[in-house]
Amino acid sequence: MTAAPQITLLVPCYNAARFLPRLMESVRGLTRPFDAILCYDDGSRDDTVAVARSLGLEIITGQPNAGVAHARNQLAAAARTEWIHFHDADDLICSSFLERLAPACDAQHDVVSCDADWVDEIARNLMVPWRYDPAALASTPLPHLLRNSMGLNNSIIRRSAWTAVGGCDESLQMWEDADVHIRLARNGARFHHVSEVLTISLRHADSFSHDHRRSWGCRVDALERYALAPGAGDIAPALVHESEHAASALALLGDRPTAERALALCRRLGARPPTTRNPLLKLLKPFVPAYSLLRLQATRRRRSA
Template identity: 35%
Template sequence: MENVSARIALLLPAYNSAAYLPEMVAQARHQTVPFAEIICYDDASRDDTAAVADGLGIKVIRGTENRGAAFARNRLLEATGCDWVHFHDVDDELSPLFVEKMASLLSNLRTAAVCATRKTWDDHSRPVRIERFPQLESEPDLLAFFLRHFIHLNAFIFPRAFLLEIGAFRDELRLAEDTEFEARAAAHGLRCRYLDEALVGWRIHPQSTTGRISRQVRWQYDQLYIKRLLEFLNAHYRRILGESWLYRAWWLYYTGQGMSDRRYLEIARLCGVRHLAGASMPERLLSRVGGPRTAFFLKKFWSRLRHGRAGAH
């Protein structure tokens, strides 16, 4: 596609982001191949996000009410005239080679370009992780893939027309809107081309959405997000979704993380899933009679008993 980079817009949803915008815009302007335009949506920030964006010389849309990232992205999508769009969180990293390398993957208006992601924690509580998805291009069932895996939106360039066609993001979702969107896009036939280079970063810090939202609020939006998914998933995909959440519940239970697993169990129940994929017949019977937690208890007990015996020899 000739000079496709001339039609890639950088779209920045921002809330209380005045401290991060200068670095983000600097990274955008240091691209070896420039973005066609940069637009920032200020989601009714309490700081001077809009003024900082103005001072940096980028286009600013001022929201009058805080509505969340999904609403902000939809307004940004409406505002640009570019064929291709890249959403980026303003507190995250962007390689100067992003546009140059990703533009070569853009050729089909129903196909997104995706790269690997460098995930970091500001408190150094976990080591740096490179999230790679080399199976993405050859994956025969992208809907099943996105029900099991999450790829940060920073890693994508999307065809704008396709996003508008499917209704883009759900305005009412303030959390998990990206997860719901990726699954719905796949259900509508989105394909992906993949570059196995970490050209974007994803930072976890106390002021990020991931860092500042309470578990209770997250749970409320998780329930809403699941209900939105169930509106378009058939029984086959509901089972895939439910098994994914039930596996998370098992992991939380096995590692002793309080009562958190109960919420994951509830989502699995909403999907009609009561036992793990590949569960033995006794596990299935226990799950049906006493619920998944009963099966988890015996599974954990048996696992530790076996490991204890192995360690004794």
């Protein structure tokens, strides 16, 4: 009989004192428990360390605050099991998470993932349903993950595969978790996906991710790097799609310089943005700057939505 995989829960913490008890309540409700739990305090200014210890958690302390990518890398380096799962302190985990995912943590796979819901913390209404195609992740994960970002809350990762790609890119303040999945796919990691919502991300007003301008800027940084990597021509359609998506979002946010960078990336990849079926916009494309057309298109779409 094959031994059950050993899996460590890794929790990066920054000012997480009010969230840790809630997370641990959901963790203790798991039908299959983690084999170990490890937290990293990234220079918190509240009682995170004291709260973690009161909950019986092992916690590493770091100073000064260096960002969540650094915290995750420190956690992965300290983990003592071959399989690791990162979970944000302010989110929830469903009771059957490990029961459903752990069986696929075997010699045939390097990343085992699930679907996720982003839910408003106060109203508890669904904001974003993150869904993935198991067949695409098994056969062609790289283009699928470029178009469908995956957070680390969603996955269990073989620690040796994590180490092979260098873990999180600490230069990215956001999108670092989506980026590491993309680099895992590019490095040949083998994915297995379970099409069930097994993790819940709670969105709240003071969340770091609400800085949309910075978030999309980090996304453009990552896309520019992917376009320079070997084999980028094979994923050019996905890179163009995501670059134009980023440019559209940045145009609505009024960040013209970063939007222009995304549009320039589209052109370097052989596209002529913006992509449109609107006859009027098609007519205007030779005469009106791409940024102006994209902003008009994005504004029209937002109003119609």
